[in-house]
Amino acid sequence: MIEFDRVTISYYGATRPVLSTVDLMVDEGELCLVAGRTGVGKSTFLGAINGLVPHFTGGHLRGSVRVAGQSTADQPPREFAELVGVVGQDPLAGFVTDTVEEELAYGMEQLAVPPDVMRKRVEETLDLLGIAELRRRPLRTLSGGQQQRVAIGSVLTAHPRVLVLDEPTSALDPTAAEDVLAAITRLVHDLGTTVVVAEHRMERVAQYADRLLYLPGDGSVRSGPPAEVLATADVAPPLVELGRLAGWSPLPLSVRDARRLAAPLRDRLADRVPAAPAAGERRTALEGKGVVVRYGELVAVRGVDLTLGRGEVVALMGRNGSGKSSLLWALQGSGRRDGGSVDVGGEDPGKLPERARALVGLVPQTPGDLLYLETVAAECGQADVESGAEPGTCRKLLDRLAPGIADDGHPRDLSEGQRLALVLAVQLTAAPPVLLLDEPTRGLDYHAKRHLTTILAELAAEGHAVVLATHDVEFVARTVGRVVVMAEGEVVADGPTAQVVVSSPAFAPQVAKVLAPQEWLTVDQVAEALND
Template structure:
């Protein structure tokens, strides 16, 4: 018997028809840190929810086989029955919160389990210190950044002292430093307390170094094994693994340190070549800002303040022309989202000026504002209100006063195979993003703003998104993307602006800015200084790049 681990024994699950999980068996021992890998839509979230009973109790469907956690049978138990055994953190922290304050949320589960008040206070304090929440423990959840909310959600799952912790993309809303802090904390839980961690994450470059083992879920089947072996056989792998594939390195290596030990010969081969002068995503010509005429966007001295004296944006200047591809980066809470909304005109602006083509969007009505700047929020579903995809497209056509079918055509150009009769909230992450982007583009705004658009997308989908946004820039749009995703930035951006405490601390060519930053440098740059993507390396070596992260296949939907 597995005393503290997670075991699946011939488990199958289906809503209707084709099973999402097909005769899945694996055994994670107590104190194992396991990484769950697979394409978008493979069923990773379904597998995770089966561990604590969310599947099928809250999803419907049929489960066969046996699931145990720390020797206890999961089938027949509800998530509430298993709360002391399995901690679960979903993709959307807000959906799981039951209170409105940080400390109350952390204490809630322990209260429901009847934990002694003194022991509960001790646990809450330990979790606050473990996850770096001391500065926000007395704040309202609504006032936190998305990354801070993610850490609170992880903390709430840990307070009950579970034997197993299951996490679905726990670092998707975190900046690289905050992600390392959370993953290091999980690593300590595994090694010091023997907690079994099963974690799904699309940003594999962040997690692989911490994992003891991996599971590959593809086509309903699971393959288990060492991290390097599983990632080497996976259709979805981080850049360092793809670099090892094209270079023929054994393993392949899954950490920067391992890759550097193999890289000497590759560096010699590349010494005869020079990296491109700017980022060049596959399938797209390089673009440069227009030098003719006035800038498209001119923001001067922008301030955004919230009640309580919180200054989110502090005197930011940002000038940009058409055809620019700008990545807005910085730690959680640095002011990126607040700046985007201030530029778009809908959000709060306490001071300064913003002009798009000479017009301040804040002075215009919403319909006219959408023709100046379009913003796709971090949750694309926030833009989607209709019952079907077709109705969303029709509504966008009417709001934009454009010919019928305009939005539908834009959507078809972005991604194929979206069912027009489907409910928008039933779409995959990539499909929802594409629909929100199509709705935004229907009004033909010259300035396009996106807030964390790569959450929930695997590597092929992110490459395709980078190429699509690049084409929009080539067509004359100025595209500004707020992102924590350094690998996406390497594929997409020609210019990087870094914020810290609401101020611009760096602004320049992407290759120059990210290469000089240990925090924001992509994996390839850490192994091969001066180079940013696998596709650049493959092109320089004169190889096809098949299987490389820069291959450019796929679409915004992903797998």
């Protein structure tokens, strides 16, 4: 179905090709997982499948890419629209209509699908992805995860033979991600659709993949069975890391397979307990009381009380649309707040817009939204001016977070991790006692997440209170000491990480599921206990 024949792709000014002499075949009805560290060329590989690379992105392609026998060199990407469906990392950037139903129908309109068939496919897709209740909602009022499901649905309605997905579950809660992956798996097995997925949260997809395409970063692509390739890959889900540590062979890719092998490991750990995370200071950094946020008739946050202590790292979790982002923006002061109060050191950031950034820093789901200048140096300089900090303060923070970013680089050319680091540096320049991050791990590989964990631990050690709104259960297990769970705008759980996530089938990390009822959360905890 997909054939890469000695494909080499290079960009102007780059010191080496992104892909070099790649030969591979993807058969019809295969589900292929594309993996590798941030910036190794996964998006370039996906873009080459329908000709977006190099027709749209620029660059030079040698060799040939064929889909169902058609060469991407002979036709522009629009001619592949019926054959290859593509969903990018940023769903909102790809929307062209106003409402969910219109967006699902738009692609079919361009392909001249008969109206009666269009209506039937729209209804099927709404049910398939569990978004029927969003049918008439304006796209811009949806949460990030809801937008992602609509973006996937808008492609599925055209019934493409090949489906290309770039980080399709990055903004989805665990249950929604399972639903989307179940729908994709049905397409593969029931309709023979060929699916190529690039996903940093490999723990969600690896067990469903027929093949793993691993990009080590040297321009090559290693292809093979997932367990075989992951045995030596530089990136691997926690389940595989646990299997490596325990010496299991073959490496398990599902919790079920791992639990069948884990009895001896559970016996070795039976008389040991995980190290308790460091507690934050008792001094209160932020106190929210009765916070309410409304959008018309929709009540997004319903009288939430939330207290944060200095030195505390807290995860805010819950299904898509539960009110997490609305709560963060209300606490920061820039978003809507229709009731309640927020106190940060005796001041309310919502009533002091000129001081809000100095009281509470916020990094949104798309950090690039806060970057508007032409160079990294200009962004850092402006942050110093706006925060009243000494010149060079933001640059020093950036060097600490992500060393090696050039001053003359354009912020839009940075990797996801580098862009996140720059926005973090901009926000921290004002030295706010409270830092809020909305889905900070989107686009980050496992190594980058470990680095972010270290950064947040350092910030907590300096006395900052940090809140992460996230669906990344593995990152939560490694990083935070307290979890707050929201549902329909209300707090339904608040407690220590192990206590909250281990008791939840949806939010439990892979290690917890494998070693339950013992309360181990991460591979690092297990390794430390075994070494002791």
